[in-house]
Amino acid sequence: METLLIEFINTLEHSLKNIQEQSGLSAGFSRLTISQAQYLDAIHTLGQPTITELATHLNFAKASVTTGINKLVALGYVLKNQSNEDKRVVRVQLTSAGEELVNAKFHALQEYVAFIGSALTEEENIQFQAILAKLVRLFKQ
Secondary structure, X not given: OHHHHHHHHHHHHHHHHHHHHHHOOHHHHHXXXXXXXXXXXXXXXXXXXXXXXXXXXXXXXXXXXXXXXXXXXXXXXXXXXXXXXXXXXXXXXXXXXXXXXXXXXXXXXXXXXXXXXXXXXXXXXXXXXXXXXHHHHHHHO
């Protein structure tokens, strides 16, 4: 099982890289760390969070998030906006380049879902979804 699972994960990674290359966004993805990709996803989900909200959402240290966000600003994927009401509050948002990366990832994931769904029978799809749900719960613990 271990060998098959590793092969499955490697195949998914390879497929994602192919989709990224086809969309012309592979250079953007390759410059990101896993944490930075998580920051982009979280910012997309939360809208315009503060650094504290982002750190809480990801369960990361605020200092680490601040450093990661500063790098994403330098790469042109994120903007930092200081609040007019409270100068201590800084909100972050995705630039169009950041949105493009997040959308490309979402598109790739949609293609994976469609491919897997078409490769399995209805019963296998139900079983696969149940197994995935169980694994997701375990990983979140």
